[in-house]
Amino acid sequence: MATRPAIGIDIGGTKIAAGLVSGTGEVLHRLVTATPGHSEPEVEAAVVDLVRAFSRDAPGAPVGVGAAGWINPDTGTVLFSPHLAWRHEPLRDRLEERLGRGVTVTNDADAAGWAEWRFGAGRGEDQLVCLTLGTGIGGALVLDGALRRGRHGMAGEFGHQMLVPGGHRCECGNRGCWEQYASGNALGRDGRELARAHSPVAQTLLAAAGGQPEAIDGELVTRMALAGDPASRDLVAEAGEWLGIGLANLAASLDPGTFVIGGGLGSASPQLLETAEDSYRRHLTGRGYRPYARVVRARLGADAGLVGAADLARSEAR
Template sequence: MRYKLGVDLGGTHIGAGLVDANGNLLKKLYVPTPENRDFDETVKAIIKAVERLLEEYGANISCCDSIGIGSPGVAEEETGKIVFSTNFQWYDQPLGERLKEHFNIHVHVGNDADVAGWAEYLMGAGKGSKSCVTITLGTGVGGGLVLNGRLFSGGMLGGAELGHVTLIAGGARCTCGKEGCAEAYCSASALIRQAEEGLLQGRKSVLKSGLEAKDVVDAARAGDEFASELFANYVENLAHLLSSIINLLAPEIIALGGGVSKAGDFLLEPLRKRVAELVLNKSLPHAKIVCAQMGNDAGIIGAALLEGTN
């Protein structure tokens, strides 16, 4: 049997997985990302993770056709180079080349949000569609776009950054340094920040400092006035982002992943209603808004299946 290897490079952990020709994840494991995020140390950690994975499964590298890597930041597809990654403070690092030198097989490198979106399109909520936009509502807002069956990251490097489109001009400062980015309003971190700010201002609520996004959702579901206000504002901002995506791209599916998406229908029902009010062409069918299905495996599977994305 032939296999493909997928690696999901995260800030705290590196996930490695073995995938068959049909995209089924046969085995996975996780190792810590080096704390200093040094490039050479991280390459060594990836190599060790892949070698351990193969040993535990009882396979060897000669049985594998390729390795795919999903990395934060901007990757150059042709060379496998990480052009820059703010998460890791890497600039022009030859990740693909280093792994190809060691394993002597094809290596494909892509942005982590892109590869997760590719997995969702192939195996998850977007399966059977021609176009799917996957949006991760976590620490930040990540986007993976598949249009007409092709993974889309722009005609030049660094496109499809849905979290950094301007949602509110002159609005809250984003971690990227800009003001008013979607990430500053639609991430789990944004929901937490707004809750903490309100509590400092003396808003009455069952919420307490040190909360998580789930706490806001649970309190809103239980009828807490402040949490309900926060969540309604969150839905409003997310609806504006999604309606803009629909007006621009008209995808068949929008799949929401990340921590906030675990609210399920409590999020989806008001979101779908508000998006329907905001889209330009109200007489036409528009994107089906659903929860993503691939969960934490999306990065590994999408990376493994990167070959042939274009």
Template sequence: MSSQRGAIPTIGVDVGGTSIRAAVVDADGQVLDTAQSPTPRSAPALQGALDRTIRDLLSRNEVGAIGLAVAGFVSEDLGVVRFAPHLPWVGAPVARELGDRLGLPVVLEHDANAAAWAERRFGAATGGGNVVTIAIGTGIGAALLVDGRLYRGSHGVAPELGHLQVVPDGRPCACGKRGCWERYCSGTALVETAIELLAADPSESAVLAAEVARDPGSLTGRRIAGAARDGDRVAERTMADFARWLGLGLAMVADVFDPELMVIAGGVASSAGLFLDDARDHYARALTGAGHRPLARIRITQLGEAAALVGAADLARAALG
């Protein structure tokens, strides 16, 4: 890649289950411009929303390529979305079709891989060799860096940690299984746990019970975190349950991969002050051989919710070569 072409900004797009967030990003990982829209439920509507969001940025910026960070399985050639539990794409050649419509090179990447890459290049995992990134938002995405390189497995889908079953016959998951880790440790899980606790004893809540009574659909993970900061007992218990599941899951991950560092990314990371210390304690106690082996460091994303789109933009830069 020439230095001149490498200096051209690229667009990174984080296509999540709730929103499409896009940004123009320079070669140093700095966000220059942004656009956002809700994520539609149907494939045609999603295509239209994606086009409008990107064209909004193209109307104001010269860019060289587009990278899409997608919450789903991406093919080995980074061109096809095989399956996405929270998106309507199945076997969709998204990169080719979007590139044809916009006239620019397009590459796909799993959103957790993109976030992990961004943290390795510009954030919390700078210089890390063996690193696991856990991206917690609507669900759980995960990424593995081995010796500083993304590991995608034989078919481009590794490591799908959010859909490891932690509770046999547990909560149903959009992937078709029951009891997946993300059903107990995600923004969606926070809402479900809070609703279960409210149903068991609404008198425990000074804030959330009244809100749910007024509008059952108003409850979000962000609102639960805010209520926990305000001392709402149900919200505090919900965050404690989340911390327990996060710590247990991280111990399971460390038993398999033995990383030097685990980075917590995604939207839920913004509330880390409410759960991270407890999660570290649960992790340290649940780890196999606890007390007789080094603990992986656990850090929070430095790039925040921009990590996946910054990583997608940086990975798209390779298309300029």
């Protein structure tokens, strides 16, 4: 039973990725579909179709769903989802009703962190902080062998610690959140600002965006930095500096042994991680009197969310 396959579903804003995942974290089969609009019933129908597609190979396999948003793990209700416009959506109950079996619903960053702890870069670490760096910063806390999700399932929203009083406005409504300074969105915003200021240092970046400042986004800045564009490398270095300050703050509160950093941006930019680790070491409180945490890159890539969702469903079903 412990090693039977489980189905993991990762609901993103643009696509839904699904996989049949073995007890050792391997993705045995994989399916992807576009996220159908933003209405709940359409998304639920797409998830049901994906589960049924696997059911020939693995009838009755446990089903785990990861989704961006604040999810109450006790009820499987999505309290708030930024991409899907869900508010107090009883996702688990709806899916269970349609599928006629138990479903586990988890925050996507929690699922990814759990996967890295079980099968990836966090294995063997009993004090683990995982970050999912993309347009924002998602997070997961795996302490002493369990996901710690807080009182209402909303722990790990590290990206919304306020680092800069009166700073950039965040989608969450506050100002100065960490993810406004160390994320894909931050790189894009700063790249566009640099280009719009007609700074000569931004010429190469602007040319790569077809001369349109508004076409500059985090992915382009990351790619141009990898290609050696000095202005893009400066932007990545600045984001890395902020990333490290936030890591130092988390270390003050949590004292993890390891930070695992994944997500699209975390995987794409070795420079970002190097700069962040350097900055973390320069900002850690009590440095000199304590060991440093390891800062390592995630190993499971884009599969982390579905692998973790499947594994959590398997453990709950046990």
